Amino acid sequence: MKRRPLRAVRRRVRRAGTRVRSVLLRRVFLPWRExxxxxxxxxxxxxxxxxxxxxxxxxxxxxxxxxxxxxxxxxxxxxxxxxxxxxxxxxxxxxxxxxxxxxxxxxxxxxxxxxxxxxxxxxxxxxxxxxxxxxxxxxxxxxxxxxxxxxxxxxxxxxxxxxxxxxxxxxxPAPPSVEVVRVQTSHSGVDITFRVVGGRPEAPWAEFVASGRRLEAEVTELDDGLWQVFAPLHLMVPRRDRPEQWDVVLCSDNLRDLRLGRRLHDVRNPKRVFAMREATVTPVGRTPMLVLPRYTPAGNFRIQCSPMAEAA
The missing domain is CATH 2.60.40 (Immunoglobulin-like)
Known part of the structure; x- marks a missing residue:
């Protein structure tokens, strides 16, 4: 609780310092140097x-x-x-x-x-x-x-x-992040290709995370600094009659856990601009379900899995 007042004081001090520098700049330094x-x-x-x-x-x-x-x-x-x-x-x-x-x-x-x-x-x-x-x-x-x-x-x-x-x-310098390069959705699954910026992961693996669920998946290294992971859709079937949202996280032995997303761009609404189509996917040994890869407004990559009954 003590940190919030301290942060507010720091913000006020920075704003006051900015105003003082602006006044000095325009009234003193600029007329002298222009x-x-x-x-x-x-x-x-x-x-x-x-x-x-x-x-x-x-x-x-x-x-x-x-x-x-x-x-x-x-x-x-x-x-x-x-x-x-x-x-x-x-x-x-x-x-x-x-x-x-x-x-x-x-x-x-x-x-x-x-x-x-x-x-x-x-x-x-x-x-x-x-x-x-x-x-x-x-x-x-x-x-x-x-x-x-x-x-x-x-x-x-x-x-x-x-x-x-x-x-x-x-x-x-670039902070470590994971940028999605390509998403391919087929009748059997979702293939995600990405690159790691600001670091190189050692012994990486991916985790698909939903509310109360966490699934591990193998990560494969490709050429040109790219990586690939295949979504384990046969384990991502919704347990209830409502959609489940799955975030994808890259884990490794040397970097902090990093969420996959698209952040190195100039669009204000990645959810709308980078929209992808919803597809009917039938995982091996499972019933069909609706799968929608998408981006959140913050640019994080997410896979929405919905039961077919709800879509109907």
């Missing part, structure tokens, strides 16, 4: 792993300079191409798209906060400009949302800013 830095008009991490930037350059920066973005953390530095050009009204702008992640051919950022600067040169003259982030990226409405992590690696890249307004990227 004429000496590039001001970002647009900044977002698209597809979970590509940083897209569009900035207005100071008036004294010419448009024909060779420019590169530099991401720096401690003694480590990585660079990427940037384009500086004239807009139709004569102002100088900068565009850049930076792919992140060694596995996808992008910049190999490790965990931590990386400051972003623009390096420009013309002849022997070199310049270094900070990128000011006035407004944090805002989520948009619609059936999709910004990708929160890379769909390939599961790593998370978030845009942020320092106290003085300089843009930076925070890189976080």
């Amino acid at each position: 004429d000496r830095a590039a001001v970002l008009r647009y900044a977002a991490v698209l597809d979970g792993q590509t940083v897209n930037l569009h900035a207005r350059m100071p008036d004294w920066v010419p448009a024909d300079e060779h420019a590169r973005l530099e991401l720096r953390r401690g003694g480590r530095r990585h660079t990427a191409e940037a384009r500086v050009y004239h807009d139709h009204d004569g102002s100088v702008l900068m565009d850049a798209a930076v792919l992140l992640g060694r596995e996808v051919g992008g910049l190999p950022l490790n965990s931590g906060r990386w400051k972003i600067r623009l390096k420009a040169k013309k002849g022997l003259r070199r310049r270094a400009l900070s990128l000011l982030l006035l407004d944090m990226p805002r989520p948009y409405a619609g059936p999709t949302r910004p990708m929160e992590a890379s769909a390939v690696t599961g790593a998370r890249y978030r845009l942020g800013r320092t106290v003085t307004g300089s843009a930076r990227v925070t890189c976080s």
